[in-house]
Amino acid sequence: MITIWAQAFADFEKWSTESASTAGLIFELIEDLQEQNLIDKDIATCLYSGLMTDTGGFRHNNTRQKEFQIATALVGYGADPHKIAFQIYDTNSLERLRLTGFVLSQKLVVLPEYRTAYMTLSQDELKSYGAQTGDTEGLVNYGLSIKGVVMAVMMYDRKEEIKLSFRSLGNFSVNELARKHFEGGGHRNASGGSTKLSLEATLKKFLEVLPEYKNQLLKE
Numbered sequence: 001m002i003t004i005w006a007q008a009f010a011d012f013e014k015w016s017t018e019s020a021s022t023a024g025l026i027f028e029l030i031e032d033l034q035e036q037n038l039i040d041k042d043i044a045t046c047l048y049s050g051l052m053t054d055t056g057g058f059r060h061n062n063t064r065q066k067e068f069q070i071a072t073a074l075v076g077y078g079a080d081p082h083k084i085a086f087q088i089y090d091t092n093s094l095e096r097l098r099l100t101g102f103v104l105s106q107k108l109v110v111l112p113e114y115r116t117a118y119m120t121l122s123q124d125e126l127k128s129y130g131a132q133t134g135d136t137e138g139l140v141n142y143g144l145s146i147k148g149v150v151m152a153v154m155m156y157d158r159k160e161e162i163k164l165s166f167r168s169l170g171n172f173s174v175n176e177l178a179r180k181h182f183e184g185g186g187h188r189n190a191s192g193g194s195t196k197l198s199l200e201a202t203l204k205k206f207l208e209v210l211p212e213y214k215n216q217l218l219k220e
Contacts, residue, residue, distance in 0.1 A: 020062040020187075023050025024070050041078030048079035053088060056141075062187060095130040102129060103139055110146060114210050115217045117143030121156040122199055140165040150220040151213075155202055162202045164193040170220040172213075181209050 014029040027047050030036060039047075051071055055063045058071070075081060092100075107119045119139060126136075136156050143152030144167045151172060154165040164182055166174035167190055174191045178184035184193025195202045 018062075018064070020060060020064065020067050021051045021054035021070075023047045023054060024067055027051075027070050027074070036077075039074075039077045044074045044077035044079040045084060048074040048081070049084050049088065052081075052084065056190070057085070057089070060187070061189060093132070093135075095132070096135045099126075099129040099131050099135055100139065100142075104142060108143060110143075110149065111210070112148065114214055115148055115150040115220070116152070116210065117146055117149045118153040118155065118203075118206065119143060120199055120203055121154075123157040123159060126156065136165075140167050143167070144169065150217050153206065155199060155206070157199050161194045161196055162199055164195070164202070164206075166191045166193065172216055172220050177209070177213060181205065 012029060012033070014025050014032070016025060016028075019025050019028075023046075030039065048071060051067060051074070052058065054060075055067055058067065071079075071081075102125070103119050103121065107121065107125075108117060109119070110117045121131075121136065129135075136154060140152050140154035143149060143154070146152075150170065151166065151168045151174060153167075156163055164178070164184065166178050166184075166186075168174040169189065171188075173188045175185050175188050178186065178191040178193040182193025182195060184191055186192055195205070197205065
């Protein structure tokens, strides 16, 4: 038997497998330390933004009563839900809108036999639309919004690696898939991954592992 000791690296630690948000955990840590008096409008705005985006606008199925309680407290500290939601969800650059249109019209592929949708973006495609960091955020959700689709995947080239975003519905765990095949992980229905392969090889690998999950995908 081998015992591995992890070296402590932080003065304070806070984690929970039930939490839906890193920002929520930060707020809970502040409460544990009884330092709520330090929360001003700017801090409340940042924490609310993180809470809202991590929970998909409070729509993900791991969103608990606790997340709404934290949101309420942050509003009390000065966070403006309307302003934050508008800036995050309803404010786009022209380049991002054109990239979204391109992805939906040219890059979205649906595999009905696996109840799966996927999208890929090469480095050249990202450059041609003047994409900035964050412009691919949320694109994967369009695939998941298609009726009958249980899993959606977005793959894009970040030069040094290929990034993957996974989303799923119901009990299908993209966390398990991402951990096993793409050096990633996250929540059951929202996970990320990466590879050092080319974009084409990454897509090939994904398509090769899909049959392993076919029965689970068809159950949902």
